[in-house]
Amino acid sequence: MRISVFGLGYVGCVSAACLAGMGHEVIGVDVNQVKVDLVNDGRAPVVEERIGELIAEVTRSGALRATTDVAEAIGLSEVSLVCVGTPSEPNGSLCTTYLERVTEQIGAALAERGGRHTVVFRSTMLPGTCLNLLVPILEKSVGGTAGVDFGVAVNPEFLREGTSVRDFFDPPKTVVGELDRASGDVVTELYRGLPGEVFRVPVPTAEAIKYADNAFHGLKIGFANELGAVCQALGVDSHQVMDVFLADRKLNISSAYLRPGFAFGGSCLPKDLRSLVHAAQRADVSVPILSHVLPSNADHLQRAVELVERTGKRRVGLFGLSFKPGTDDLRESPLVELAERLFGKGYDLRIHDANVSLSRLLGANREYVETRLPHLAQLLADSVEEVLDHAEVCLVGTKDPAVLSALPQAGGPVIVDLVRLPDAEARRAEPGYVGLAW
Numbered sequence: 001m002r003i004s005v006f007g008l009g010y011v012g013c014v015s016a017a018c019l020a021g022m023g024h025e026v027i028g029v030d031v032n033q034v035k036v037d038l039v040n041d042g043r044a045p046v047v048e049e050r051i052g053e054l055i056a057e058v059t060r061s062g063a064l065r066a067t068t069d070v071a072e073a074i075g076l077s078e079v080s081l082v083c084v085g086t087p088s089e090p091n092g093s094l095c096t097t098y099l100e101r102v103t104e105q106i107g108a109a110l111a112e113r114g115g116r117h118t119v120v121f122r123s124t125m126l127p128g129t130c131l132n133l134l135v136p137i138l139e140k141s142v143g144g145t146a147g148v149d150f151g152v153a154v155n156p157e158f159l160r161e162g163t164s165v166r167d168f169f170d171p172p173k174t175v176v177g178e179l180d181r182a183s184g185d186v187v188t189e190l191y192r193g194l195p196g197e198v199f200r201v202p203v204p205t206a207e208a209i210k211y212a213d214n215a216f217h218g219l220k221i222g223f224a225n226e227l228g229a230v231c232q233a234l235g236v237d238s239h240q241v242m243d244v245f246l247a248d249r250k251l252n253i254s255s256a257y258l259r260p261g262f263a264f265g266g267s268c269l270p271k272d273l274r275s276l277v278h279a280a281q282r283a284d285v286s287v288p289i290l291s292h293v294l295p296s297n298a299d300h301l302q303r304a305v306e307l308v309e310r311t312g313k314r315r316v317g318l319f320g321l322s323f324k325p326g327t328d329d330l331r332e333s334p335l336v337e338l339a340e341r342l343f344g345k346g347y348d349l350r351i352h353d354a355n356v357s358l359s360r361l362l363g364a365n366r367e368y369v370e371t372r373l374p375h376l377a378q379l380l381a382d383s384v385e386e387v388l389d390h391a392e393v394c395l396v397g398t399k400d401p402a403v404l405s406a407l408p409q410a411g412g413p414v415i416v417d418l419v420r421l422p423d424a425e426a427r428r429a430e431p432g433y434v435g436l437a438w
């Protein structure tokens with residue numbers, strides 16, 4: 001394919017050289033004449049493993065050259081990859097100035113060129129940036145419609161500086177955010193032959209994936225370092241701890257606990273986080289991430305209360321009460337906390353949980369209910385229908401099949417989904433349905 005690459009920094013330079021190495025015909029564009037001259041001299045404008053040799057090779061063969069002339073590049077290509085910088089503004093917001101400018105330039109050149117061209121944004125940008133900011137700029141400058149007169153896609157890159165050439169040829173995944181099928185086909189074709197799964201998703205999803213990745217990577221490093229500092233203060237070798245931690249592929253290094261849902265609770269997680277943070281504080285070890293896990297969880301629970309408040313309705317149903325499915329354990333159940341808060345705010349509440357009836361509760365559980373939710377007995381309903389008949393708004397905190405099959409599709413009470421119901425994707429578009437975090 002004939003490709004132009006806008007921005008010859010770390011991402012653009014590596015993408016341009018590697019795509020040329022795969023056999024595409026590539027023309028790099030940068031506003032910086034020094035970078036353009038370097039590439040045309042067969043030298044890399046960035047320091048990266050293998051990039052020097054690769055650029056020398058692909059410029060010698062004629063597969064890669066560079067220019068400062070946007071119209072020339074657009075005239076010689078059928079697809080543009082936009083790799084300009086998106087730095088932070090002083091207040092932390094995303095600077096889109098370079099993106100906007102290059103999009104205007106590409107649009108103006110496309111208006112002259114005619115013929116189908118696909119603009120692919122590789123820069124990291126917040127969800128909504130492409131469709132709400134960049135597509136309107138393109139449509140205005142081209143004088144046409146995206147997805148009809150020209151293609152648009154978002155293709156975030158996941159290469160690590162230092163090993164980016166190696167990563168390009170062995171990527172963890174390829175993400176194609178496609179405005180329309182034809183635009184996605186162009187991006188998929190660019191990388192044909194490379195290993196790794198290809199995910200074709202809506203444009204804003206592709207934009208968000210990059211943030212999920214980077215936020216998680218930062219969180220992982222911060223978590224490991226905080227845990228290391230606590231272990232050190234407690235005289236434990238953190239690497240020995242993490243060797244065992246990492247060997248657990250069921251609960252730790254796995255997809256467990258990584259899907260948005262309701263707040264956590266139970267008899268272990270809150271208690272153990274509290275004592276770990278307390279031990280760190282006693283040892284004068286600052287652990288901002290660990291000490292904000294419980295406050296984050298409390299805020300998440302509060303979101304559910306606010307969703308009920310926003311409906312303006314007073315008669316509330318709650319499905320689920322124990323801290324997780326298949327148990328009657330109510331200690332530190334976030335659903336108990338939720339019920340208690342709603343009850344305290346004067347909502348007319350009915351609760352159903354097939355595993356929980358006061359007569360069956362024993363020992364610690366019974367005591368827990370008696371101290372934390374003394375009015376539970378009068379709120380408990382024996383059947384799903386009783387709750388549905390009562391409620392104007394219904395919180396679903398369980399995937400109990402009896403509850404799922406009884407939930408009305410539309411009409412009836414407003415459904416506040418705390419568990420991501422199996423048909424949530426379809427329901428999201430319906431009035432009378434609210435997801436907690438989706």
Ligand SMILES: NC(=O)c1ccc[n+]([C@@H]2O[C@H](COP(=O)([O-])OP(=O)(O)OC[C@H]3O[C@@H](n4cnc5c(N)ncnc54)[C@H](O)[C@@H]3O)[C@@H](O)[C@H]2O)c1
Nearest residue numbers: 007008009010011030031083084085086098102123124161
């Ligand atoms: N560096 C990384 O490892 C990495 C990884 C993944 C994603 N990203 C994202 O990719 C994007 C680019 O990052 P980078 O590190 O390569 O940035 P960079 O600052 O190294 O390079 C950006 C280049 O764009 C050029 N440029 C600016 N405006 C231009 C225009 N109108 N026309 C042509 N060229 C123009 C600049 O001169 C510069 O050479 C950012 O959004 C970044 O967040 C970076």
